[in-house]
Amino acid sequence: MQAKKRYLVLFSAGACLLLLFCFGSIQVQLSKRRLILRDARTHQPGARWSRSPGVVQSFSDWDQDISDDANGHISPRQKRDATPDSFSAQRCRMESCFDFSLCERNGFKVYLYPQQKGEKMSESYQNILSSIEGSRFFTPDPGQACLFVLSLDTLDRDQLSPQYVHNLKAKVQSLPLWNDGKNHIIFNLYSGTWPDYTEDLGFDIGLAMLAKASISTENFRPRFDVSIPLFSKEHPRTGGQRGYLKHNTIPPFRKYMLVFKGKRYLTGIGSDTRNALYHVHNAEDMVLLxxxxxxxxxxxxxxxxxxxxxxEYDKYDYREMLYNSTFCLVPRGRRLGSFRFLEALQAGCVPVMLSNGWELPFSEIIDWNTAAVIGDERLLLQVPSTVRSIHPDTILSLRQHTQFLWEAYFNSVEKIVLTTMEIIQDRVLHHASRSNLMWNSLPGGLFALPQYSTYLGDFPFYYAKLGITTYPKFTAVIHLVTPLVSQSQPVMKLLAAVAKSQYCAQVIFVWNCDKSLPAKHRWPVTSVPVIVIEGERKVISSRFLPYDTIPTDAVLSLDEDTVLSTTEVEFAFTVWQSFPDRIIGYPARSHFWDSNKQRWGYTSKWTNDYSMVLTGAAIYHKYYHYLYSTYLPAILKTMVDQMSNCEDILMNFLVSSVTKLPPIKVTQKKQYKETMMAQSSRASRWADPDHFAQRQTCMNKFANWFGTMPLVHSQMRLDPVLFKDQVSILRKKYRDIERV
Structure with missing residues (x-):
């Protein structure tokens, strides 16, 4: 009986082994068949760089169709798109690893951990923290915060680097607000070390988001992490240089077609592509060194x-090559990212990306097909024929877009940090997030705030693109700082002239006077509604608040002692309708660089050149009231209020930084200042000897915060005799201007 049992057990075991062997053979055959089919598909003649007419796309899209590799592994793209439950914290998404309730009470606010004594910090990380602290997102109260940023330097996690912070795991875990990383963001530029350069940071990030350079598509968590560019320690904190395309725009082709100059890795990761560049180098139009x-x-x-x-490498100057080439090769280095990427963008040299698996910077919001050629390292030898086949019109469009992206998101540490914050804010406030058009067209997402509106037609920058015409009326906002004592005061004459305009919808008085508001019967009766808003006393910035009572797109900003005729008002408004994103007005001023004092100067001298139009008599879009109140830091507005001066200069700084264009002066009203002084019932502030000294100070304070001088010089003046229509018609239509 026992023998029968033993035979039965042996027979069962043998049957199981036979089944396993047969099943394994079938699987091997299926794997081979998949491999053969895949090889046939990927090596067919049609598997080349794909481009639609006028749009440059990836070299090849066929890698997206490959679901398994030769060993049957899950592809990086499949891993990336897997559900959070499949890969736990490594597959975090906002819905699973972020606490939205922290943002509901106080909006999107960011808290910086206080710097710990004795902890070393790189200059680059200090710049990141300073950019956050100086932004409108910053809060010193962790109880109001929606997002938390470590004071521990996490930028360089290469163990061989002198900037490497040791014992980071224990230091992070000991933080009282860490909470396994939830609602935290970690900035990183370098991860891993020789020889494999993995993306491991050397400590458990838990549920924290990563703002990381050189991040791979495999490790990138969509709509959770943020891919940032690799930038050097010399990258400016604020401001940043403008792109170089303005110096060489036409023709689209430059001296070289394609250039690269960099290290050749003889062994190890990243060496394959760079070791093969000599095959493409011809020392003529293809210079790859x-x-x-x-x-x-x-x-x-x-x-x-x-x-x-x-x-050969020593024969060429890198800067000369960079600024004189149509395309710039951006191959991977030891890590996926490269300094060459930002250098090419700034130079207006179209990047040709050869770094397989790199999640490009800010890929969530930027359409890189409009500014770069994205390729496959395995198709290196096809690079010359591909770049030569791109149409000149497409090349010019690509180069122009490199300049937009550089200046909008990449030319300073502050821009990189703020873009990161704005991307996360869009996720948190999904109902008020920016559209793709806002992010990918001028002036960019940092100046198109969705809290103001999510409708593109509410922003002056998109009128031309959308074919929108402006609302045919304006609202006059008159700033009052002196009491009303007589019906013959200049402000009453100004009110009468403005109200007579066919384009005037209403007049708003912002009352910033120490005296109480006059009775209703003291205000003159006009054909348009007159609204009086009692502003905070001595707060000169209140004239630029985004009042809900302004129904029109256009705001006519006026000082109480301004002298303008109805005809002048109407002509300025007519001009503004053609340039709705600019400041249009009468009194012009200029800035200059004082080389002796090494500072910016302010001048009101009458010359052919100007860079500001003062808001004492100017028309602009009401969105700039919102930007002035929301985008600018409290420290600048407080300085303006304390001085009771410079608010007009600050508004010009803001608008020029948005548009990258000068304001527009209309007509030749030379005696603006003198006329005001002669007709004003009070001593004009223009007669104050400290007035210009304060404005000089303001110029430099503002330039310091912006990190650059945004004002742009112009010599253009629009005169009614020459504007738009035939001279004879305009002389009849605006004849009164000639008599002013």
């Missing part, structure tokens, strides 16, 4: 090409 001279032991790995490559 590499050098072996880097690292301590490069001589040990020196190959037969090194001497020739090094000699």
């Amino acid at each position: 590499t050098t072996c001279k880097h690292g301590k032991d490069w001589q040990k790995h020196k190959d037969a090409r090194c001497d020739k490559d090094n000699a």
Whole structure:
């Protein structure tokens, strides 16, 4: 009986082994068949760089169709799109790893941990923290915060780097607000170390978001992490230089077609593409240079090409190549990202991306097909024919878009940080997030605030793109700081002239006077509604508040002692309708660089040149009231209020920084200041000897905060005799201007 049982057990075991063997053979055959089919698909003649007419896309989209590799592994794209439950915290999304309730009470506010004594911090990380602290998102109260940023430097997690912070795991875990990283964001530029350069940061990030350079598509968590560019320690904190396309826009082709100059890695990760660049280099229009001279032991790995490559490398100046090439190759380095990326954008050199698996910077919001050629490292030899086949019109469009993206999101640490914050805010306030058009067209998402509106037609920048015409009326906002004592005061004459305009919808008086409001019967009766708003006393910025009582697109901003005729008002408004994103007005001023004092100067001298139009008599879009109140920091507005001066200069700084364009002066009203002084019942502030000294100070304070001088000089003046229509018609229509 026992023998029968033993035979039965042996027979069952044998049957199981036979089944397993057969099933395994079937699986192997299926894997081979999948591999054969995949190879046939990927090596067919049609598997080339794909481009639609006028739009440059990836070299090849066929890698998206490959679901399994030769060993049957899940592809990076499949992993990336997997559900959060499948991969736990590594697959975090906002819905699963972020506490939205922290943002509901106080909006999107960011808290910085206080810096711990004795902890070293790189200049780059200090710049990141300073950018957050100086932004409108910052709060010193963790109880009001929606997002938390560590004071521990996490930028360089290469263990061989002198900037590497040791024992970071224990330090992070000991933070009282850490909460396993929930609602935290960690900034990182370098991860991993020689020889494999993995993306491991050396500590458990828990449920925290990553703002990381060189992040791979495989490790990137869509709509949770943020891919940022790799930037050097010399990258400016604020301001940043403008792009270089303005110096060389036409023709679209430059001296070189494609250039690269950089290290050639002789061994290890990142060496494949750079070692093969010599196949494309022709020393004529394709100049791709590499050098072996880097690292301590490069001589040990020196190959037969090194001497020739090094000699060729030394012949060319990198900056000269960069600014004189149509395309710039951006291959991967040891890590996926490269400094060459930002350098190409600034130079207006169209980047040709060769870094497989790199999640491009700010990929969530930026359509990189409009500014770059995105390629596959395996198709390096197709680069020359591809870039030569791109139409000149497309090249010019690509180069222009590199300049927009550089200036909108990349030319300073502050822009990179603020873009990161705004992306996360759009996720948190999804109902009020920016559209793709806002992010990818001038002036960019940082100036198109969705809290103001999510309708593109409410922003002056998109009127032309959308074919929108302006509302055919304006609202006059008159700033009052002196009491009403007589019906013959200049402000009463101004009110009468403005109210007579056919384009005037209403008049708003902002009452900033120490005296109480006059009785209703003291105000003159006009054909348009007159609204009096009692502003906060001595708060001169209250004239630029985004009042709900302004129903029109256009705001005619006026000082109480301004002298304008109805005809002048109407002509200025007519001009504004053609330039709704600019300041249009009469009194012009200019800035200059004082080389002796090494500072910016302010002048009211009558010249052909100007860079500001004062808001004592100017028309602009009401959105700038919202930007002035929301975008600018409290420190600048407080300075303006304390001085009771410079608010007009600050508004010009703001509008020029948005548009990158000068204001527009209308007519030649030279005696603006003198006329006001002669007709005003009070001593004009223009007669104050401290007035210009204060304005000089303001100019430099503002330039310091903006990080650059945004004002743009112009010599254009629009005169009614020459504007738009035939001279004879305009002389009849605006004849009174000639008599002023």
